Every structure is written in structure tokens, then in C-alpha cells.
Amino acid sequence: MTTDQPYEQGEPSPRQETREPASDEGERPPSPPEEHDEFDEGLLDQNATVINNFFADVDAGGATFGAGGRRSSRAAVGRLPATDVAASLRGFVEPPAWARAVAVLREQHVLVLCGREESGRWTGAVAALDAMGLDGDGIWMYSPSTSLAELNAGQRFQARHGYLLHDWIEATGDVSVRRFELETLARKVAEAGAYLVITVRAMKGRRPFDKVQVDWEPPNPGALFDARLAGVAPPEHEWDALARLRLHAEKLVAPGPVTTLAERVAQGTETPSRILADVEDEVVAGWFGREDLKRADVLAVCAVAFAHGAPERVFEQLLADLVATWDQFGTDKGLDVRRQDDERLPQTRALWSGGHPLINVVVDTDAGFGGERRVVFRGEHYRAQVIAALARHYGYELWQPLRQWIRGLADADIEVQFQAAVGVALLVRADPAEVKESFLDEWAAGRMFERLAAANVLALLSMEDDFAPIALDLALSWVRDAGQERAMTAAIAFGNGIWIRYPTDALKWLWFLALRGVRVSVVARRSLMLLFRQAAEHGEAVAALTLLAQLAGEEVDGAVGTRRTRTALAAVTDILTATCLSDPGVPLPTQLLSTHPESAAPLGVLWAGCLASNHHRVAAVRALKISLTALRGRAETIAAVAALGAAVWRTLPPEWHPIVERDLRRALSGPDDGTAALPARDLVNALLAAGVRRSA
Numbered sequence: 001m002t003t004d005q006p007y008e009q010g011e012p013s014p015r016q017e018t019r020e021p022a023s024d025e026g027e028r029p030p031s032p033p034e035e036h037d038e039f040d041e042g043l044l045d046q047n048a049t050v051i052n053n054f055f056a057d058v059d060a061g062g063a064t065f066g067a068g069g070r071r072s073s074r075a076a077v078g079r080l081p082a083t084d085v086a087a088s089l090r091g092f093v094e095p096p097a098w099a100r101a102v103a104v105l106r107e108q109h110v111l112v113l114c115g116r117e118e119s120g121r122w123t124g125a126v127a128a129l130d131a132m133g134l135d136g137d138g139i140w141m142y143s144p145s146t147s148l149a150e151l152n153a154g155q156r157f158q159a160r161h162g163y164l165l166h167d168w169i170e171a172t173g174d175v176s177v178r179r180f181e182l183e184t185l186a187r188k189v190a191e192a193g194a195y196l197v198i199t200v201r202a203m204k205g206r207r208p209f210d211k212v213q214v215d216w217e218p219p220n221p222g223a224l225f226d227a228r229l230a231g232v233a234p235p236e237h238e239w240d241a242l243a244r245l246r247l248h249a250e251k252l253v254a255p256g257p258v259t260t261l262a263e264r265v266a267q268g269t270e271t272p273s274r275i276l277a278d279v280e281d282e283v284v285a286g287w288f289g290r291e292d293l294k295r296a297d298v299l300a301v302c303a304v305a306f307a308h309g310a311p312e313r314v315f316e317q318l319l320a321d322l323v324a325t326w327d328q329f330g331t332d333k334g335l336d337v338r339r340q341d342d343e344r345l346p347q348t349r350a351l352w353s354g355g356h357p358l359i360n361v362v363v364d365t366d367a368g369f370g371g372e373r374r375v376v377f378r379g380e381h382y383r384a385q386v387i388a389a390l391a392r393h394y395g396y397e398l399w400q401p402l403r404q405w406i407r408g409l410a411d412a413d414i415e416v417q418f419q420a421a422v423g424v425a426l427l428v429r430a431d432p433a434e435v436k437e438s439f440l441d442e443w444a445a446g447r448m449f450e451r452l453a454a455a456n457v458l459a460l461l462s463m464e465d466d467f468a469p470i471a472l473d474l475a476l477s478w479v480r481d482a483g484q485e486r487a488m489t490a491a492i493a494f495g496n497g498i499w500i501r502y503p504t505d506a507l508k509w510l511w512f513l514a515l516r517g518v519r520v521s522v523v524a525r526r527s528l529m530l531l532f533r534q535a536a537e538h539g540e541a542v543a544a545l546t547l548l549a550q551l552a553g554e555e556v557d558g559a560v561g562t563r564r565t566r567t568a569l570a571a572v573t574d575i576l577t578a579t580c581l582s583d584p585g586v587p588l589p590t591q592l593l594s595t596h597p598e599s600a601a602p603l604g605v606l607w608a609g610c611l612a613s614n615h616h617r618v619a620a621v622r623a624l625k626i627s628l629t630a631l632r633g634r635a636e637t638i639a640a641v642a643a644l645g646a647a648v649w650r651t652l653p654p655e656w657h658p659i660v661e662r663d664l665r666r667a668l669s670g671p672d673d674g675t676a677a678l679p680a681r682d683l684v685n686a687l688l689a690a691g692v693r694r695s696a
Contacts (some may be wrong), residue, residue: 017666019130048581051496052534073299076166078141082138086139088123089130089635091262092127093220094219096217101214104129106132108190108212109279110185110190111125112182112209115200115216116135118252118254118255118466119255120255120256122466123500124216127199129162129164134160134162135159139163140161140163141166143502143539144165144502145476146150146168160194161194161195162195163194164199167201167466167468167469168198186212218253218254221253223248225249225250229265232594234265241275244272245265245276248680249484261279278380278381279391280382285385303322305390305423306419306423307375308419308423317418322402322405330397330401358378359373360376361374365542383423388429391434403438407442407443410453412478416454417452421456425460428461429601440454444489445485451489456496459496459497459498471501475490475493475498476509491524491527492523492527500534503540507548508547514567528571528574532588533581534581548602556568576603577626586621589603590630593644603647604648607624608649609651621667624664625668628668632677642686642687644690648688
């Protein structure tokens with residue numbers, strides 16, 4: 001969550017957009033009470049660590065997971081600084097519709113760019129806004145779920161400022177209503193002297209916004225490759241490889257991969273020859289084009305594609321399971337599954353370790369004594385190329401047993417499960433409908449590990465600028481009357497990677513889900529707590545706390561003692577009693593007060609809400625005691641504690657002051673009750689002194 005306050009104007013309203021069912025029982029027949037309803041918080045924490053590390057590794061080659069390519073860990077909402085705008089537009093090449101797009105935006109002040117995924121609409125939108133000669137620091141980006149009605153009602157546009165609504169999740173309903181809303185919005189933007197660009201995915205021949213709509217196509221890939229490499233001159237003996245790289249770039253079409261390829265050359269850490277050997281699909285295409293391929297060969301490559309990096313001993317079992325699944329499928333369908341003698345799986349590991357052109361075995365030296373052999377692809381991009389080739393060359397007889405086997409990997413250990421999610425995320429480029437129907441919708445309505453796998457796929461899609469809005473849209477579709485299991489999956493997804501790209505959406509929808517029926521609420525509350533633990537690791541928790549204080553205040557105000565109020569305060573208490581993700585021995589509020597003193601104000605508001613509840617006051621007092629005790633010996637935090645106290649007493653209704661002060665004095669200054677050592681006296685004094693009644 002960015003410190004540029006991506007929680008402000010124009011954000012979605014779960015209460016307005018989603019009808020809350022009267023009870024969970026009305027959504028779908030409840031599942032029997034099985035083990036999968038019990039979420040393992042330790043497993044969720046471990047999985048979050050994997051996702052965080054994957055996001056943090058955006059500049060690496062991705063060899064560990066075999067998923068190299070463009071990934072992003074920046075928020076997709078909030079302010080895009082002018083420096084980032086300039087970096088995004090370095091080497092920008094004008095596509096065919098550029099002149100018309102600029103003319104429409106300059107004249108109408110609103111532009112709708114319509115095109116397919118990976119056509120460069122985001123960069124085109126940024127470039128068009130930049131061409132308007134904007135004032136201010138950068139461009140304001142909205143969440144894709146922001147509605148036109150919300151922009152009309154709540155947004156104040158500033159003159160000569162740019163605004164971007166990328167991959168807008170177009171509302172359903174009457175097209176004429178949306179056209180009217182856009183016309184109203186265009187007048188509002190024009191009157192303010194501002195500029196707004198909305199990008200949407202291809203509309204299948206419809207032109208509901210014809211006056212301001214421009215069909216977008218990517219720029220010439222060869223020209224883009226040249227522009228990004230302006231001034232870069234490799235050694236003369238690499239010129240031929242560079243020319244072949246350019247030919248490869250021309251086949252890519254999508255601007256993102258072209259830019260990535262050019263940037264690898266420009267960095268100078270790899271020669272064009274080395275990059276060419278990695279990205280050219282000639283090796284993969286040549287292997288799939290062989291006439292002597294046997295079933296065992298293809299299944300081994302399938303296993304690596306969706307269980308990349310598995311330890312060799314684990315990989316052997318996974319491959320045996322895939323072969324058994326294929327055999328069973330063939331038997332059930334009456335197919336001839338008899339094996340030729342030369343088709344038997346080898347008794348040794350020679351199939352993948354004997355100089356295989358695609359597969360390699362590497363030693364993981366971090367795995368302990370002697371290291372551990374892991375099965376991987378030889379090239380960074382081979383995994384994506386293999387998955388695309390499997391989708392292109394094979395049909396039902398391979399994919400049906402392969403689907404069944406991949407879905408079963410959700411039950412494997414977390415490392416294999418995550419690799420299966422990476423493989424499924426890579427399959428999106430080749431066949432998005434297959435991924436949604438065969439994997440995501442199935443997993444999302446399944447058992448605990450399957451729901452976690454579905455959430456991981458959405459987290460991985462969130463790392464791609466072009467697919468992040470699709471991940472958000474899928475998660476929202478699981479919230480809206482899709483059943484309890486899918487709602488729980490959405491809750492995991494919002495706290496599992498989507499929050500990094502869409503912080504406001506994730507927090508608001510998790511809050512909404514936390515107030516639903518018990519099964520969904522339990523998962524949402526745990527995911528909400530995990531979101532804050534991760535945000536603290538990223539140094540981005542203050543804005544989230546501020547928004548949470550606002551949401552909790554709106555829910556609790558004037559609704560004392562209701563089930564929803566108790567649930568809301570329980571969710572807040574979860575966060576106040578949480579520990580750090582990287583160091584579970586440190587209370588989360590302690591870390592925040594130590595590293596971000598400005599967190600004292602929203603923390604104080606949250607604590608005040610719980611202290612003013614008979615049902616939650618004991619837990620809130622205990623959490624405060626533990627957090628202050630952990631601050632002992634940190635003199636620099638006295639000011640933060642005083643600010644915390646000031647926020648508590650300022651927010652707490654006056655009639656509660658005597659009761660809360662009494663309970664705090666007993667807990668913080670009295671004998672140790674066994675829950676924790678007493679906090680330092682100066683911290684206690686700072687907290688209580690801030691509560692001197694104004695009437696005194």
C-alpha cells in the first residue's frame with residue numbers, strides 16, 4: 001500500500017455494488033463439516049511468505065520458478081510519479097491510432113482505449129496523458145472496479161492533471177446508462193480542465209462510447225525494439241545474434257515482451273547470443289516436432305512444466321502419478337493404452353538427466369548436506385514455451401488426464417502446489433478460458449488446498465500489468481453470490497497478492513467478507529490480519545490502518561451490540577493482537593509504533609473502538625499491555641505512545657473514560673497477571689497522561 005494514499009476518491013463501495021445475502025445458508029447448501037473448513041494459519045503464513053518473495057524478486061531472472069518475464073510489485077492504484085511516467089515512456093513508439101487518440105483526448109478531455117490484452121493500452125494511456133502537458137507530479141490511477149457513477153459522485157478533478165482508469169471492469173446492464181454516465185463524466189472532466197483515459201478490453205464489435213472510443217493496436221515490434229536499444233552497441237561479433245533477436249522480437253507483437261527483451265540486451269549482463277539461445281523457441285519447437293516422441297517423453301515434459309524445480313525424488317513420484325492417471329483415463333475411455341517395450345518408463349533417471357535437450361537437473365546447495373537434485377528446464381523461457389506448445393499441439397486425450405493430475409497437485413506440499421499454480425498462470429496466455437473453467441472455478445469451489453491454489457494463481461496473475469485486472473475481476477466474481485467456498489477463496493486471494501496491486505479493493509472487500517456468515521467471516525478475518533502483517537513488512541501499513549479505522553467507525557457507529565458490530569470489533573482485535581510475519585515474537589503494533597510513529601493515530605482510533613465494547617475490552621487491554629511491554633527500553637517511542645494515548649482518549653466517548661482509565665491503570669500499573677511483564681512506567685505515564693480530561 002503506497003504512502004500516496006491510494007485509498008481516497010473514486011474507490012469501490014462494496015456495500016453499493018454487492019448485495020449481502022441475509023444469511024450464508026441462502027447462498028448455497030452448506031458443505032459438510034470436513035477438515036478443509038479448518039484453515040491452517042501457519043500454512044497461510046508460509047504461503048504468504050512465498051508470494052512475498054516472488055513479488056520481491058521482480059528484477060531477477062525467475063529461474064527458480066521457471067517463470068521469467070515482466071513482473072511488477074508496484075501498486076496499480078494511487079499516484080504514478082512523473083519519474084515513473086518518464087521511465088515507462090522511454091523509447092515509446094507511436095502506434096497506428098496514436099494521432100487520433102491524442103486528438104480525442106485533447107478535444108473531449110476523456111479517451112476510451114479499446115484493445116486486446118497485451119496490446120500496450122496502459123503505456124498508450126500514459127503517453128496520451130503525458131502529451132497533454134500535465135501539471136503536478138504524475139498521474140492518478142484508479143482501481144479497475146471503480147464505477148463511472150462513483151467518479152461522477154465523488155471525484156474532484158484538478159485542472160491540467162491526468163487520471164487513468166486501466167482495464168475498467170465494465171458494469172453490466174443497460175449500455176445507454178453507461179453511455180449517459182460517461183457523457184456526464186466527460187463534461188465534469190472538461191469543465192475542470194483535466195484529462196481522463198479509460199482502457200477497456202476488446203468489446204466484440206460494440207462501440208458504446210463511439211465519440212471518445214479509439215481502437216488500439218500495438219506499435220511495430222521491430223521499431224519498439226530499436227527504440228529501446230537506442231545508443232546500445234554490442235561487440236561486432238554479436239551483431240548477427242542481435243539481428244536475430246530483432247527478428248524474434250518482431251514475432252512477439254505484444255509490446256511487453258519486446259520491451260523486456262530489449263532491456264535484457266541494454267543491461268549488458270548477457271550477450272545477445274546468450275539471450276537468443278534462451279528466448280528462441282526453436283529448441284522447444286524442434287523437440288515437439290520430432291517424429292520419434294514417445295508418450296513417456298511428453299509426460300515427463302508435462303510433469304516438469306507444472307512441477308518445475310521439484311526435488312528429483314518427489315518428481316519421480318509425481319511423474320508416476322501422471323502416468324497412472326493417463327493409463328486410467330485411457331482404460332475408462334476404451335483406448336489402447338498398451339505400452340511398447342521401448343515406451344516403458346526407464347528404470348533409471350536417464351529420461352531427464354541424460355542430456356535431455358529441454359530438461360536439466362540442478363543441485364540446490366541450500367537444501368542441506370550434499371545438496372538436493374531438482375528437475376528444471378534448461379532455459380528460463382522454456383517453461384512458458386512448453387506450456388504453449390502443449391496447448392497448441394495436443395487435445396483431449398492428453399489434456400483431460402493432465403487436467404486431473406494438475407488439479408490433484410493442489411493437495412501436494414506447498415512447494416509443489418505453488419509450482420502448479422505458476423504453470424496454470426502461464427497457461428493463461430495460451431488458453432485463458434481453459435484456465436478459468438478447468439482450474440480456477442474448480443479449485444475455488446473445492447477444498448482448502450484447492451482454494452489456496454486458486455488464490456495463488458490470482459496472485460501470480462496480479463504480478464503482470466496486463467493480467468492483474470483480470471485477477472481482480474475473477475476475485476470479485478467469486479464474492480458475488482458464487483457460494484461460500486468461492487467467497488472464502490476470494491478472501492484468501494485478496495490477502496495473497498492482489499492487495500499489493502489493489503490495496504484499497506482488497507481491504508474493503510475483506511472487510512465486507514469479514515462481516516458475512518461465520519464460515520466466510522473466519523477466513524476473511526484471518527486474511528485481513530495477514531494483509532496487515534504483510535503490509536507492515538512492506539512498510540505500507542499506515543494508510544491501511546487509516547482506512548480500516550474509517551470502515552470500522554462507520555460499522556460500529558450507532559449500532560451497539562449487534563452481531564455485525566461484535567464481528568467488526570473482533571476483526572479489529574485480531575489485528576491489534578497480531579504478531580509480525582517475519583518475527584512472530586514481536587507484536588504487530590509494537591513494530592508499527594517503533595518504525596512508523598505516524599501509525600499511532602489510526603491505532604489509537606482502533607483501540608478506542610474495542611475499549612468501548614464490554615465484549616472486547618479485556619482483549620484490547622491485554623493487547624495494549626503486551627504491545628507496550630515489548631516497547632520497554634525504546635525511549636524514542638515515548639512520543640508515539642503519547643500520540644497513541646491522545647488518539648484513544650480523543651476517540652473514546654466521554655462516558656467511557658472512567659471505566660477505561662480504571663482498567664488500564666490496573667493492567668498497566670498493577671501486579672503482573674501472568675500475561676506479560678509490566679510495561680515501562682514512562683510508557684504508561686505517556687499513555688495515561690494523554691487522557692487528562694478536557695474538563696479538568
